[in-house]
Amino acid sequence: MENQNSFFEKVYEVVRRIPYGRVTTYGIIAEYLSSKGSARMVGWALNSSKYHLDDIPAHRVVNRKGLLTGKKYFGGHHTMADLLQSEGIEIVDDCIQHLERVLWVPGTDTKPMD
């Protein structure tokens, strides 16, 4: 089974589930993984993500303040901010505006019940 499910695999899975035009935070993912406090590892995992697949929209993951902390790691022509803005997210000075509007939380997208 591919149940190796390292901490990283879990992170990738969640990040892949982030819908278009939405973002989430490291802390939320960490907490969702019951690894509260290990938010650093979430970002760490994403860094390693590039060694796995490109299907991981890491640009949709920001820190608590909505600040694009990992944009520097986007060694590419498109920066995190550009990608996010391309999805309709408003960003100013590398900081997501109305974060609360675009914030997506795993397990909250399905709207379990009324």
Next chain:
DNA sequence: ACACTGACCATAA
């Protein structure tokens, strides 16, 4: 095995 690092977060001074 030990030391250091890291895309975070919270608290203290």
Next chain:
DNA sequence: ATTATGGCCAGTG
């Protein structure tokens, strides 16, 4: 307001 420090825990040297 900022700077420092502790905590978290996996990965790498």
